Amino acid sequence: MSLPPLPDLPCDAQGPVFAEPWQAQVFALTLALHERGLFAWTEWAEHLSRAIRDAQAEGDPDLGDTYYLHWLAALERLLLDRSIAAPLALAGLRAAWRTAAEATPHGQPVRLNAAARRLGRAEDAGGAG
Numbered sequence: 630m631s632l633p634p635l636p637d638l639p640c641d642a643q644g645p646v647f648a649e650p651w652q653a654q655v656f657a658l659t660l661a662l663h664e665r666g667l668f669a670w671t672e673w674a675e676h677l678s679r680a681i682r683d684a685q686a687e688g689d690p691d692l693g694d695t696y697y698l699h700w701l702a703a704l705e706r707l708l709l710d711r712s713i714a715a716p717l718a719l720a721g722l723r724a725a726w727r728t729a730a731e732a733t734p735h736g737q738p739v740r741l742n743a744a745a746r747r748l749g750r751a752e753d754a755g756g757a758g
Contacts, residue, residue, distance in 0.1 A: 650738065652697040659704050667713055676703040676710075 640646060647653040663670055680703035685691055689699075708714035726739065733739045 647697075648694075649697075652700075655697060655701050655704060659700070662704075662713075668707060668711060673703070673707060676707045679703070680706065 645653075645656060647656065659673065662668065663673060677700060680699040681691070681696075684695065684699050684702075689695055705714075705719055709716060709719065729742075730739045
């Protein structure tokens with residue numbers, strides 16, 4: 630599959646570069662959602678470009694170290710705009726990840742427990758009714 634280029638994607642000779650595991654995960658999640666047909670790649674590129682522009686307008690120096698924060702913001706906005714995810718589900722999962730990260734010893738992988746993973750599904754289903 631040939632995808633149009635994205636703005637400022639950090640790459641080396643082998644392809645995209647990820648400084649942390651969550652960056653690779655959000656990248657892979659975005660590709661998987663696109664491959665399932667949940668959004669067009671041009672729509673994704675527009676959301677990412679907007680997230681980068683918004684961050685720069687708010688003072689992000691655009692040194693490359695915040696690229697995947699913009700990627701995550703764009704994905705969240707796209708999921709909300711297309712009603713793929715509920716706002717409370719995203720907020721709950723964001724809080725669960727923050728809590729898990731704070732409780733994880735340095736150098737260890739951050740993991741959500743089963744209850745936190747269900748939080749997103751439960752709130753999403755609750756918001757649909």
